[in-house]
Amino acid sequence: MKKQIFIMALAATALIACKEEKKDMDDVMDENAMETETVVEVEEEQPMTRTVSYSQEDAGTMQRDFEESVTVDQDGNVTNIKGWTVYSTVDKDITSLENANTANKMTAVQKLRTDFNSLKNSIPDYLNLRRVRRAVDDVDREISDFEELSTESNVSDRKMNRYLNNIGEAYDDLADEVARARKKYVENKEDAIEEYLEEVNDLDSGKTTEERYRDAREEYDEEMDQK
Template identity: 40%
Template structure:
């Protein structure tokens, strides 16, 4: 309100003391100044909204990020943050060889329940084709192991062979997760390069538009993972 009153007073004084040509020039200058001020205000508002949006997106991305959540050392998975059922099922599979024969049947139900929880709670970022195929292979070997605990093929020798097949399938699953993580990290590096190129471009764009274009390039690159 103060801005409008001051502008009006300034216009009154200026228009009174100037000729018609000067009046028009003054009016035009005032209009341009008002428009520039409005554009600047709009840019600040848009930039603030975009920063808030990007921050939220970044948080979501990091919460579902191979690089930060899947810990790998010496080409082995150390842990997967927030995916406790993975660690539990892995522990159950690795414990099979030391299981007593008399306990195998009772343990079978627990193992199946552990797998079902593991499969149902898999994080969204792991729901990719190669990993899903490897999980299906694990399920196939698990079903075969369970079905042959009793019946004509039931024997400790056969059980051990099925355990080994199940463990190998799980090892293959972990290899697929590690490979998927590597691909994700590589893509992320490329995506960040694209992002920085857009941010640092010499095109005549507002800061807001540069961030929008950069984010679009980043997301497009990450879709290839």
């Protein structure tokens, strides 16, 4: 009887030990599982590298942007720019400001400023050229000068009109640059696009994507004589 009790006790002890060992193994497995999940999370947070390549079809799209989006009349004046409707809005704002009476001039210049800021921040890619950007900056400067003049007292109508004319002339210059850019693009589009694509797709150069796009823009500007 004592021998049976002793054997049963040993069996119970062994069973408990097995359960404890299994529990320890389960804990280890749980810990490993948590570690694995953590590793996965870290891996998911790593930035992914994409290779972007441009084809002749993409180049054709860029060509059509300029030829189809910028409309000019027989005299070479820009009449419409698709996808940049604020260009026409600002043109109307300038006319409204020129025709506004003294009481309404401040409201008119505020609307012009708001719309022009929208224009500055939404230049289409195919128009984002040095000469166009400089013309935009010139208009911005003339509007700022007029805004500053508007805060002064006892300003003569003659001086006010001169500043208004400066805004209009600067905007006409912008229109000329847009038309000029379109003309140059149409004339040199094949060479410009070829140089642009060559730089963008030069994946063996060791350059980052940002550097390749920067160099592509420089090559493009050089071909288009926009410096």
